[in-house]
Amino acid sequence: MNLSTRVHNDADPSAISIDEARERIKSRLSVHTPSEQISCADALGRIVAHDIESPISVPPFRASAMDGFAVRAAECHAPLKIKGQSLAGHPGNDVLEDFSCQRITTGARVPDQADSVVQQENTERSGETLIVTQQPATGLHVRLPGSDSQQGTILIKAGTRIGAAQIALLSGHGIDTLDVLTPLVIALFSTGDELQTTGKPLLPGQIYDANRPLLQALLGSSAVTVIDLGICKDTESDVHAMLQSAAAAHIIVSSGGVSVGDADFVRPVLEKQGRVDLWKIAMKPGRPLTFGFSATDQAFFGLPGNPVSAAITALQFIRPAIRHMLGMSPRMSPPLHLPLRGSLSKNPGRVEYQRAIMACDDDENWWVSTTGMQDSHVLSSLHKANCLIELPIESTGAESGESVRVLPFSHFAEDAL
Numbered sequence: 001m002n003l004s005t006r007v008h009n010d011a012d013p014s015a016i017s018i019d020e021a022r023e024r025i026k027s028r029l030s031v032h033t034p035s036e037q038i039s040c041a042d043a044l045g046r047i048v049a050h051d052i053e054s055p056i057s058v059p060p061f062r063a064s065a066m067d068g069f070a071v072r073a074a075e076c077h078a079p080l081k082i083k084g085q086s087l088a089g090h091p092g093n094d095v096l097e098d099f100s101c102q103r104i105t106t107g108a109r110v111p112d113q114a115d116s117v118v119q120q121e122n123t124e125r126s127g128e129t130l131i132v133t134q135q136p137a138t139g140l141h142v143r144l145p146g147s148d149s150q151q152g153t154i155l156i157k158a159g160t161r162i163g164a165a166q167i168a169l170l171s172g173h174g175i176d177t178l179d180v181l182t183p184l185v186i187a188l189f190s191t192g193d194e195l196q197t198t199g200k201p202l203l204p205g206q207i208y209d210a211n212r213p214l215l216q217a218l219l220g221s222s223a224v225t226v227i228d229l230g231i232c233k234d235t236e237s238d239v240h241a242m243l244q245s246a247a248a249a250h251i252i253v254s255s256g257g258v259s260v261g262d263a264d265f266v267r268p269v270l271e272k273q274g275r276v277d278l279w280k281i282a283m284k285p286g287r288p289l290t291f292g293f294s295a296t297d298q299a300f301f302g303l304p305g306n307p308v309s310a311a312i313t314a315l316q317f318i319r320p321a322i323r324h325m326l327g328m329s330p331r332m333s334p335p336l337h338l339p340l341r342g343s344l345s346k347n348p349g350r351v352e353y354q355r356a357i358m359a360c361d362d363d364e365n366w367w368v369s370t371t372g373m374q375d376s377h378v379l380s381s382l383h384k385a386n387c388l389i390e391l392p393i394e395s396t397g398a399e400s401g402e403s404v405r406v407l408p409f410s411h412f413a414e415d416a417l
């Protein structure tokens with residue numbers, strides 16, 4: 001390889017992988033256990049604190065899955081007398097005379113002496129006599145008691161997020177209150193003498209603080225309360241005061257001020273007051289991640305100041321940390337690969353995330369392309385993106401048409417159902 005084609009290598013022997021950093025963080029975090037009882041109607045997005053047992057079997061009785069006739073399958077070769085009915089919510093007589101049947105509706109209790117239900121479409125009726133035109137197998141269209149869940153079995157495990165499906169499941173079992181974890185509390189502040197809060201005019205040299213609103217939106221949920229501590233000046237005393245005012249939080253998150261510049265006080269203050277782990281992680285964007293604990297043992301994440309770096313490190317490290325503290329299992333998403341439009345260059349040695357757009361043409365051929373400029377201060381391209389392209393550590397880029405790994409933003413979203 002001659003000099004002009006030599007590829008610069010970003011590998012740093014002291015850097016650890018994203019997975020290793022996540023594992024190290026997890027191994028140091030304690031699990032959040034305080035719980036409270038709330039009504040099911042208020043539980044959307046909350047995390048189940050203890051395994052929930054099924055108080056009843058569902059369905060509670062043998063129920064018809066069809067509109068038709070409750071029969072004994074063995075008698076269906078002969079004409080049957082129609083005697084009585086069992087309607088949903090209005091069970092009929094349990095006794096079925098020889099060679100008789102009962103009209104039945106979906107969800108109605110099947111008479112004890114019937115073993116099957118023939119659907120209306122497979123019968124011919126003349127007055128009170130029924131001819132079954134298609135012989136049923138015994139048990140046809142009968143929902144057995146407990147076929148959804150058996151009384152005493154675990155319905156929902158601790159660590160499950162309550163979504164629409166869980167609310168339906170609990171309600172279907174007559175459960176109207178449950179124990180959920182109290183919200184995890186995150187205290188959030190931005191650092192930087194150059195930062196201004198929205199609503200106020202920009203003074204010379206100032207920029208608006210994008211990170212607090214970003215992280216509030218990214219990390220807050222029904223299960224996580226975010227306390228906004230505001231903007232912290234680049235002084236030791238201000239950083240110190242911020243940590244003091246975060247006393248109610250389980251996790252403290254700051255952005256900016258974590259490098260080794262003159263104005264970077266986050267790390268020295270945390271070092272004095274608590275303990276700090278600082279890792280180089282083989283990823284881009286994402287500078288060294290500051291992780292540690294305050295004097296009162298609150299987990300601390302010091303994110304990079306550039307908003308895109310803050311967003312990606314929050315997704316990669318804080319979201320999984322929150323799940324772990326809430327007793328949830330790690331998020332799993334299927335890998336997705338799409339052909340690249342345009343080419344990408346990259347130095348080997350770090351995993352690289354590029355903001356990108358996935359879309360399809362009129363023939364439903366899907367592709368992905370970057371949003372262009374990838375500087376980590378460029379929020380407009382985060383806004384335009386609907387996914388990230390993940391280029392592996394050893395990659396030197398990708399050519400147009402090559403298949404690349406895509407992480408849709410929807411993969412980071414919490415479950416919809």
Ligand code: AMP
Pocket residue numbers: 190191192194195207208209210211212255256257258259261304305306307377
């Ligand atoms: P720092 O990590 O403090 O050196 O900041 C790196 C870059 O991110 C600088 O250009 C900062 O002005 C910018 N930055 C830091 N914090 C924020 C913020 N909260 N919102 C927008 N930009 C920020």
Ligand code: MG
Pocket residue numbers: 191192193256257263305
């Ligand atoms: Mg700064």
